[in-house]
Structure formats: structure tokens, C-alpha cells
Amino acid sequence: MNSLTRTMKAKKYRIALIEPSILLSEGLKAIFHAHPEFEIVSYSTNIPHFLERPTAVPPDIILINPMVIDFQRQNHVRSVFSAYPGALLVAIVYQFIDQDVLKQYHGSITVFDDPRKIQKKLNHAINTTHGAPEAIDNFDLSDREKEILMSVVRGLQNKEIADMHNISIHTVISHRKNISRKTGIKSVAGLTVYALLHHLLDQDEIE
Amino acid sequence: MKHLLFSGKQKLSDLIHANYKLLLVLPRFNIKLGFEDRKVNEVCERYGISPHLFLMVCNVCTFDAYTPGRKEAEQLDIDGLILYLTRSHQDYREHRVPVIKGQLDRLLDYHDKKEEKSVRQFFDGYSTEVINHLHYEENTVFPYIYGLKRGIKSGQYHIKQFEKNHGNIEEKLHDLKNIIIKYLPDQGDAELRNQVLFNLFWLEEDLNRHTLLEERILIPFVQQLEERLNNTGEHE
Numbered sequence: 001m002n003s004l005t006r007t008m009k010a011k012k013y014r015i016a017l018i019e020p021s022i023l024l025s026e027g028l029k030a031i032f033h034a035h036p037e038f039e040i041v042s043y044s045t046n047i048p049h050f051l052e053r054p055t056a057v058p059p060d061i062i063l064i065n066p067m068v069i070d071f072q073r074q075n076h077v078r079s080v081f082s083a084y085p086g087a088l089l090v091a092i093v094y095q096f097i098d099q100d101v102l103k104q105y106h107g108s109i110t111v112f113d114d115p116r117k118i119q120k121k122l123n124h125a126i127n128t129t130h131g132a133p134e135a136i137d138n139f140d141l142s143d144r145e146k147e148i149l150m151s152v153v154r155g156l157q158n159k160e161i162a163d164m165h166n167i168s169i170h171t172v173i174s175h176r177k178n179i180s181r182k183t184g185i186k187s188v189a190g191l192t193v194y195a196l197l198h199h200l201l202d203q204d205e206i207e
Numbered sequence: 208m209k210h211l212l213f214s215g216k217q218k219l220s221d222l223i224h225a226n227y228k229l230l231l232v233l234p235r236f237n238i239k240l241g242f243e244d245r246k247v248n249e250v251c252e253r254y255g256i257s258p259h260l261f262l263m264v265c266n267v268c269t270f271d272a273y274t275p276g277r278k279e280a281e282q283l284d285i286d287g288l289i290l291y292l293t294r295s296h297q298d299y300r301e302h303r304v305p306v307i308k309g310q311l312d313r314l315l316d317y318h319d320k321k322e323e324k325s326v327r328q329f330f331d332g333y334s335t336e337v338i339n340h341l342h343y344e345e346n347t348v349f350p351y352i353y354g355l356k357r358g359i360k361s362g363q364y365h366i367k368q369f370e371k372n373h374g375n376i377e378e379k380l381h382d383l384k385n386i387i388i389k390y391l392p393d394q395g396d397a398e399l400r401n402q403v404l405f406n407l408f409w410l411e412e413d414l415n416r417h418t419l420l421e422e423r424i425l426i427p428f429v430q431q432l433e434e435r436l437n438n439t440g441e442h443e
Contacts (some may be wrong), residue, residue, distance in 0.1 A: 095211050099271040184389065187375070189329050190382030196325040197390045 013126070015154070016042040016059035018050050018068055019103055024111070028092075031115045038122065049079060058084050061122065063109075065092045066101060077104045088125050139182045146200065148175045153192045153201060212266045212273060215248035215258045222247065226269040231413060233293040236261060257284040264291060267423055268416045274423045283357065283428050289349050291424070295417055296341040303410050304334050310403045317395025326386065333379045340376060344369075352425075355432045366429040373418055380411050 015032065017040050019025045025043060032038045037132050041059055044050035048067050060083060066074065073080055077089060091097070091108040102108055106176065107125030151161045158176075162169045180186045185194050195201040212296050213222055223229050242250050251258040259282055266273045275283075311330055315323040327435070350370055354361045384407050387400065 096270045096272055184385040185382045186378045187382050189332050190379065190386065193325045193329050193382075193386050194390060196321060197386070197392070204322075 012036070013038050013122070014041045014055075014057065014058045015039065015061045015063050015085075016044075016050065016055070018044045018047065018062065018064040020045045020065065020068060024065075024094075025106060025155075028118075031118060035119055036114065038119075051083070054083075059087050061090055061125075062087045063090050065094075066097055066105070067095070074098075074101050075104070077101075088129055090122065090125055111183070141179060141182060145175055145179050145182075148172065149179055149191060149195060150200060152179075152188060153175065153195045211362050213247070213262055215251070215262060216246055219245050219247050219250050220244065222265055226265075228409075228412070228416075229265055229268060230299075232243070232264060232268060235291055236264075236299060238293075258405065259410060260284045260287045263424060264288075264420060266420050269326065280424065280427055281431070283424065285352065285428060288420075288428075289329070289352065290422070290423060291343060292417070293349070296345065299410075299414075300338060300341065303406070304337065306327070307403060307406045307410065308334065310399060310406065312396060314399050314403055326391065329379075329383065329386070333383060336376055336379065340373075352396050352429055352432070354438060355429065358436065360409070360433070366426055366433060369421075371427065376414070377411075380407065380414070383407060 015038055017025055017028060019028070019184040025045075029040055029043075032040055038061075042053065042055050044053070048115045062084065066077070069077060069080060081087060081089065088106040089104070091105040091118075092103060092111075093102070093108050106129050107121055109121050112201065113121065147165065148161060151164060156164070158169050161172045165172075179191070183194055185189070185191055192201070213225075219238075236254065236256055238250060238254055238256075245253075247262065248258050251261050259279075263275055263283070265281070266275075308330065311326070315326055318326075347364070348366075351361060351364050351366075383405065387404055387407070391400075
């Protein structure tokens, strides 16, 4: 009874498989057969076939060989599956694939992975994606960040900045991280240019 | 996986069509264009270059996931690789960086004194750092490797120390791109500004490939040399 309720409660991940090779797809089906938390709900050898046959409930994971996506759209993989915004994209890799292309996927498995590793990689993709932070869209520096920026540009060390503003070193570091994230500039020399171009600083001040 | 990489039986021109950035690689091997339909092996023979080394460099520069296997690495023509790296340095010093500097100077002529001075100072700081790093490789790292080859382990130096040095340089180049894309006021020659950016992106990619060559080929090879020397216990 106990074990039954546990299996019923456990989330089952629905996988749509898009892979032209019969050998590979049969192998993957056999592997997932042994792992009840994954279920292959649709199988296609190409994209049009997949898109024409929507499943009743959308898949949680789209397991796809990146090579089935035509070249022009390889850098816009998400747009191909815009009808499935909630699905994780996991690549099946068995040849060299450009890193930039692969970056668009939530994860990847290779033909050299054993069943345990495949399962682990899928779980990793599931867990890391759910925990991902929301996009941050405010890129203006706050007044506090501007003050910290000025201290950094004047060559003060984190400890000195912390004392001057009565905050902990930890807070200084976190401000500095936010400044670099917002401005896209990491080096002190680069931040100095930023401050000058934004009229926060006069040239003679740094000389 | 191996058959998906470049091979000596392919035409050299096909390699360039597959990855035009290899055009930067050719002069560093002293290979001139106009090689008709010759295969990689033939061109290499003509120029007296190890085809093995040439293909390794082309593969690292093209396929992100490519790392030579241990066996491949053992056959490495290390003198050839160091010559290639040295010529790349020369290229950065004499062409890539000065070209960007010249364009940037012209671009900054349109800006007020304050802007001009701050960006120029930043670029000068960056290029000094690059050049210092290249000097360090040529005067410390390469002689150390030549020593190892002759069985001499000199001083306290260890190839592991070498790897730390790249971070700052990459950071500053990244900053410079953002300054020009986002923050430099919109004045002057837009076309020139784009040229500067194209050159910065190319330089960045080229330097990254250069770093990959060092990390994936040079350093593992030198580590093997070090191990071998430590095992035989030959010190001077």
C-alpha cells in the first residue's frame, strides 16, 4: 500500500522523442521502459511529423536530435517549439555540435551515456530549470550602487568601502556584482570609463 | 567521432569554406593562398609543415568539443606548435592590435577630450596587458619547455602557474566591447565604429582559440614532459 501511494504520487515525466535513427530511438525506448518516472508519449523522426500530431497533454521533455532542425533555425530552437513553452529541451548528441547551438537546450545526452547517466542528466535538467532565477530587467544603477561605483573607481578596497558606508564587506561585494551585471563591465578600469561617460566623475579626479 | 573532424585527404580549400576563420591560421603557418585543389597533406608537405600539427590546430579552431586524444598528443610536433604560437603573437602585436588602435584613434577624434582620453587610456592599458602576457609566454614559458625537452627542469617554475594569467585580459576586452556598443555617445562615423567592433569580436574569438590551443594541446604535452622528468629523476 505504502509503496503504491508513493508511485502514484511520484511525478511522471512525459517525453516526446524526435530522432531519425530507429536504432537509437528503439534503444532509448528500452531504457525508459526500465525507468517508470519517464514515459515516451510521442515518437517522431522529424519536426513536421511531431508538430502535426499534438499529444493530449503537452510533453514535459522534448528529447531531440539537434540535427533534425534545419540549419537556418538551429540558433532559434526555442522558436521551433514555441507551442510548448513549458517543455524542457534536451539534445541527443552523437556528433560535433556547435556549443552555441547546444547552449539553447536545457541539457544534453550523448550516445556514450549509460542508462543511469541518461536518467541523471534528465533529472539534472529538470531540477536546475525549475530553480532558475527569474529574468531581471532593471538595468539602472540605484543611488547606492552609484556611490559604491564611485568608491571603486577612486581605487578604494572593499574593506575601505565597507567602513566608509557602514556596511559589511559582503554587502559591498554584492553591490559590486550587481553593478557589473547591470553595466556589463567588470574591470575597475572599465568602470572608470563608464563613470566618466556618465558624468559621474571628472578626469582630473582620477589623476 | 573522429571521421567528423578535418582530415589530410580533404582539399584545403574545403576547410576554408567550412570555417573561414582559418584564413587567420594560414599565414601563421606561412601558407599562402592560391593552392588550387591540393589536399591538406600535399600543401603541408610543400611547406614542410607537419600535417598532424596543422590539422590539430584547424580542428581546435573549428570544433568546440575537440580535444586531441592522448595518443595524438604524444606525436605532437612541439617545436612546430611553439613556432605557430610565436607567429600568432607577432600577428597580434604587429597587426591585430595596431589596426584596432588606429581605427579607435580615428573614431575618438569625433569625441570630446574627456571621452577620448578615457577610452584611449583604457585601450592602452588593455593592449599593454596583452603584450606583457605575450612577452611572458615567449620569455618564460617557451624557454622552460625547450629546457624540459633537453631534460632540464629549471627552477621552481611549473606549467600549472601558466593557466591563471588569461582572465584579466578577457575581462577587459569584454568591457571594451560594451563601452563601444552601449556607452560611447552617438557621434561621428558609425561605419568606423562598426569596424572597430567587428575587429574586437574577431580578436576576442581568435584569442579564445589561441587559449584553447594552449590549454588543450600545449599544457597537457608539457605536463607529460614534466611527469616523465620527475619519474626519471633527472634534475640539474
